[in-house]
């Protein structure tokens with residue numbers, strides 16, 4: 002497998018660890034999303050800001066015309082600052098604080114994705130105080146499992162997210178009693194890193210059933226939002242740099258029965274940004290252990306927590322060596338035994354000073370960085386700029 006293409010000379014002069022973003026790949030990915038989504042009438046794509054809120058990344062995604070899917074007031078602020086029009090901002094989350102709801106109201110965002118009746122009442126009250134009417138969609142828990150890591154399925158009845166399906170009619174009924182909220186849509190999100198189109202088909206079937214029920218009660222829904230969750234190929238970032246957006250959007254076009262005039266909204270995060278980002282780290286020491294070799298690097302789980310948090314696999318390449326491969330445990334400097342990026346992974350023979358690229362790190366990487374051990378936060382650099 003060929004290595005990714007990196008401007009090694011330029012990367013050598015940047016203080017490690019840092020994130021390197023291939024903006025050309027990001028733009029190509031966005032073109033593919035637009036091409037495939039625009040083949041279907043009424044499809045509207047939002048970017049899930051939580052995957053990566055680097056201001057430069059946000060600007061490129063906004064320039065491509067996507068909307069923003071936010072899960073906090075901070076993300077609404079970042080989206081507005083990056084130039085996303087409020088009419089394309091949706092806001093989800095089980096625990097919206099008053100200031101966050103007020104921020105959404107002040108910006109006249111497109112829609113609040115509401116996850117409980119108490120939340121609906123608070124939105125109504127805060128909207129009334131401003132003399133506004135908030136547009137709300139209900140996030141329903143479709144009880145659809147996704148074939149992904151247990152920590153990142155969100156659409157099962159046991160998860161904290163959303164409203165139970167059997168309560169759908171009663172929560173919609175509640176909006177009739179409240180003067181400052183308007184019911185406009187249904188929202189779903191079944192999980193993340195989903196590669197089996199059958200999982201999305203299962204969601205479509207569920208949405209169709211719910212819409213049939215709504216038809217029987219003559220309730221019209223302006224829009225359906227099916228969330229995000231499309232996965233990427235972590236094992237082959239070079240061979241499959243762009244996810245199969247055609248299969249993804251075509252699945253929804255084939256299986257989900259939209260009513261006349263309805264729009265279908267998507268909230269893709271990982272699939273948009275994962276493959277364009279790499280965490281670049283320098284090898285500090287090669288340690289010959291009793292039974293194996295360790296490559297000790299200057300990045301740790303404070304820079305990229307996915308391997309420690311989800312046992313996630315990231316392909317690692319030694320981008321400054323062409324020597325024969327050897328097996329290494331690639332580990333960070335943090336005082337926790339989970340600070341391991343990979344066990345017994347093949348790298349071109351590594352020595353002190355070599356640069357390693359931890360691939361497919363553009364999503365849930367930089368944004369989840371912490372300062373544990375009082376480490377510095379990693380910076381992000383764009384291929385456009387260096």
Ligand SMILES: *Cc1c(COP(=O)(O)O)cnc(C)c1O
Nearest residue numbers: 049190193229230268269270271
């Ligand atoms: C996290 C999240 C997304 C994006 O998920 P990806 O797997 O990154 O596509 C979309 N919608 C909601 C509500 C989310 O919480």
